[in-house]
Amino acid sequence: MTAAHGRSTEQLKASIPSLRAKDYKSDVKPVWCPGCGHFGVLAALTKTLAYLELPPEQVAVVSGIGCSSRLPAYLAVHGFHGVHGRALPLATGLKAARPELTVIAAGGDGDGFSIGGNHFLHACRRNQDLTYIVMDNEVYGMTKGQASPTTQPDWCRSKLTPHGTGMRRFQPAAIALAAGASFIARGFAGDPNGLTRLLAAAIEHPGFAFVQVLSPCRTFRPEQQEWKQLVHACELGPAHDAARAAELIQRDDGLGLGLLFEQKIPVYAAGVAADAADTLTAAERLAAIEAEHCR
Amino acid sequence: MSGSPMSGTPRSGAPTSGTRPDPGDSPPLTVAVTGAGGSGAVTAGLILLEAVAAAGLFGLLRRSAGPQIRGGESAALLRFGPAPVHCAGDRCDLLAALDWANHERFAEEIPLDADSLVLTDPAAGTPPAVVAAGDAALREIGFADSARERAGGRPNMVAVGAAGALAGLPLDALLDGAARTLAGKGEAVVAAARACIRAGFDLADPAERLRKPASAPAEIPQRWHINGNEAAGLGALRAGVRFVAAYPITPASEMLEWLAPRLERLGGTLLQAEDELASVNMIIGSAFGGVPALTATSGPGLSLMLEGIGLAVASETPIVVVDVMRGGPSTGIPTKSEQSDLNAALYGLHGDAPHLVLAALDIGDCAHTVAWATRLAWQLQTAAIVLSDQSLGQSRMVGEPAPVAEEPLAALQHPTAAGDAPFRRYAVTADGISPMSVPGEPGLAYTADGLEHDPTGAPSSRAADHADQLDKRRHKLLAHDYGPHWAEITEPADPDAVALTLLTFGACRGAVLEAAARLRAGGHAVRTVALRLLAPLRRRALMHALGDTRVLVVEQSHGAQLFHYLHAEQALPAHARSLARAGPLPLRPGEIVDAAAALIDAHRGGP
C-alpha cells in the first residue's frame, strides 16, 4: 500500500479520536438480511471515513438500485439513492460540480456491471477522482435471486435461467484494467479490517479507484459462506505494471484479495480553471460572451 | 419578447401571375443559394445575412443539408426585411443555383412560382425539369466564368454579388458582410471575395431588381447575430448554469459546442458523457451539489433520459433538459424540424411525475425560455424540459436581443440551523417547497431518493407518505405564480371583435404571427396565443384568453399532439379545430391563412 500508509501510527498522535465510525452512521436501520456481507462493508466504510478524518458533510455517497445500493441511507453523510445502474454518472456530475467533496459511488454487481456496465467502462477511462465500491455477491438480491453478470454460467437456482445463463462471467478487475482504471482492488466483506486498508487507499488515490468487495449473499447464495475459507492474498507488489497486473488478475481465481493495480496518471478535470491573470468579474465575463453576438 | 406582428399585404392568394411585384414593397424577401458540397452555398448565405444586418434590416438564415458529412449538397435560405423575421416564407423570390446537384432534394423547400427569379450558371449544367418546366424566370449568369477572371475568385462570391444586387442590398453592405464572414481566412481571400462580389453585383440587370436598392441607415440599433442553439446556451449561462453534461446529437450539438469554451470562461464545466443516460444523471449529480446544470439533446436522447428526469422529479433535484426537436419517431429525420416530441415531454415519465415543460417561441426567445426554465426548476425543485427545435436551433437570425430577465436565480431555502432531529429535506410545507441543503453543510445531510420517502428522505411505502409527497410535488407546481410569461398573446386592433384565435406553441409562433398579420390586413380580427409554458398548463388563463372565439390549434406534428393535449386538459371549446402537419417542410404562413380563412368562412355569422 502506498497512499494510506502515508499516515503511520507514529505520525498521528491524538487522545480519543474526535470522529468515530458511529458518527458516519445514520439512524436508519438497514433492510439487509442478518448475516449479509454488506454489513461488513458498511462497518469498514464508516471506520475508514473516521480514520481519514473526513468531515461527514464533506462526503457524498451515491448509489443506484439493489440491496447494496441502500448504503447511502445508512450513512450520516450526504447521499443520493438514484436509479438502477446510474450511480457513476451521478457521482461524476457531483464531483465535476463540487471537486472539493469526497465522492464515493457504491452498488452491486448487477447495478454496476450489467445495467450500468457502460458507465463503468467510461468511468474507468475518465479517471475522475472518485471511489467506486461494488459489493459483488454474484446475484440480484433485491429482485429475489436472479443471475448477475458475475454469476457462474451453470448456476441454475434462478427460475429466470433454469439452465444457467450459459454466459461467461464478467471479470470486473480485468475489465477495469483494460478500460484504464488507475486503481483496482479486491476486498472481502468478511475481512472488515483488510477492507478498511483498501478503502482508505482507494479514497486517497488521486483518480478513479475501483474496489470490488466480495460480499456474500446470505439468502440466495448461501454457499458463499465458504468464501471465508477460500479467499487469499493477491497483491501485485510495488511495480504496478499493467501487463503484470493483467497476468496476475487473469491467473487469479477471483477470490484473491488486495491491491491489484495502482497507477498515478493525470486525474480527469473537466474544463480548465479560468486564467488566473484574467481579472474580470463573472458579470464582465458573461457580458463579454453576450457581446460576441451583439452588433 | 421580440417580434411585433408582421405587417404587410398577404402574398398568398394575391394576383401575381405575369407581373413583377413592386420593388418598393416591404414584405420579407426570400433568397436561396444552393450548390453541391464545397461550392460555398452556406458561406454565401452567411455573407448575405451579414449584409442584411449591415443594411439595418432583419434576417433569418435557415440551412438545409444532405446527410453527407463532406461534399453533400446544401442550401442557404435567407429571408429578410425591415421587420423581424421568424419563419420561412411561402415562396422563394430568388434562387441562385451554383450548380444543380441533387436539386430535387431541395425542390420542396424552395417553392418557385411565376414571380420567382432563378439565376443559373450555364457552366454548371442545365436546370432540372422541376425548375425548367416551372413558371419561374430563368436568368443565366456565368458565376464560374466571372470568378475565373479574378485571382482566387469563387463562383459563390459572384453569386452573392448578383443575388445581393437583385435583392436590393447595398454593395457596401455585401462587401462588409464578406469581410466579416471571411475575416479568419486572410486578407487575400477577402480581397478576392470582394472583387467577385463587385463583379456579380454588376452582372445583375438592374431592371430585374426585386427590391429598390436600400441604403444603410446611419445608425443601426443593437442587433443579435445568433442561432437558437447559441441563444439557448446563453440563456443557460444568464441563469447561472455552470455544469453541462451531454452526448452529441443532431441538431443539439451546436449548443454544446458553443457552451463548452464559454462555460470554462465562467469557471464552469462541460462534460461529454458516454450516453444520454449518463448525461441526465450527471446533471442530477451536479444539481444535488448545488450547481445549476443542464443537458441538451434531441428526441432519441430525450427518450433515454426519461427515467432520469423522473428521478429528478421524485428526488426534487432541479435540472433543465433542452430538447432540440427533429423529425421522429426513432432516428427519424435528424436534420429537419418537427414538434412531435411534445407527447414524450408531457407524458413520457412513468408514475405521477409533475414537471415543467416549456417551449421557446423564437430564436431569441430560446435565451429567455431556457433562463426562465432554469429559474423555475430551482424555485420549484423539479425537472424542466425546454422544447426547442431544429428550425430554431440551427437557424441564424439578425434580430432583436432577448432582454435579460430581472429575477435572479432563486436562493436555496436553507433551514436557519441544524436541529437535533434528522434534516427534513422533504418536509410538507404550505407552498409545497421543502428546505434543500447541499453537501458541505454540517448537520443537513440527507439521502435524496427516487424511492418514495418520508419527510426525512427515508424510503417509505406507506400510503400516507406517498399521498403527502405526490400532493406536495403537484401542489408546488400548481400553486406557483408564473406571471405573464406562460404565453405570448397578440390582439387585433379591435380585441372585442375577435372571431378566431390562432393557438400554437414553440417555433410555429413565427408563422402564426405572420398569418395573423395577413388575416388582420384582410379584415379579419384574429388573436394569437403562443404557449411558452405547456406544463403545468395555465388552463384558466388560457381559457380566459380564448374567450368565446373560434380556435385553430396550429402545430407541426402529424398526430396533432398539442390539440389532443389541450382537449385532454379540457382547455379547448368543442368547436376548436386543428392545423397539424408533420415536418420536414416548415409550416408556412400561407397554409395557416388558408386554414383560418376557411374556418372563418365556414362559421361566418358567429361560432
Place this chain on the structure above:
Amino acid sequence: MSPPAADSIIESVAELVAHALELEYASQAHYEQLADSMAVHHNPEVASLFQRLAALSGEHAAEVAARAADMTLPRIPPWAFKWECPDAPEGADCLDPDVSYRMTTAEAVAVALHNERRGRAYYLHVAASATDAEARTLAAAMATEEAEHVALLEAMLVETGAPQPAEPEDLDPPHMPA
C-alpha cells in the same frame, strides 16, 4: 486479508487502551447492528437482547474512554490493530453462520457468548504477553471484567435453556426454486 498480525505484542498502556477502546466501540456497534437488524426483521425479543448487550458494551467503552481521558493514545489505522482475527474480537463478524433473522434468544446469547469469550481471551493474551508490566496488569483487570460478562451470558444461557433448533423452514420463503 489483513496482514497477519505477526507482531501482536502490546507494548504500552496507551496502546492497550487504544485497543480496548476500539474493541468496546466495535462490540457496541456490532450489537447495535444486530439489534437493528432483528428489529427490521420482526424479531423483537432478540432485538431487545442485543440492545441490552450494546448498552453494556457502551458502558465499558465509556469506562475505557474515562481511563484514557488524560492519556495520549497512539492513532492506529483500523487495519493495524493487533488482533488475531479479521475484525476486533467483539466486532461485526458479519458472516457468522449462526446469525439469522429468525434466531432464538438462546442462539443470540450463544453468539454473544462467543464474542465475549473472544474478548476475554484477547485481554488474557495481552495480560500474558505485553512487554509493559502496567499494561499486563491493566489487561488482567479488563479480562476480569470481560469474565463477568461471560458469566452473565452463561447464566442467561441456562435461563433460556439449551439452544433450540430454529423452526425447520421459512413458511414464506423468498422466490426461489426448491
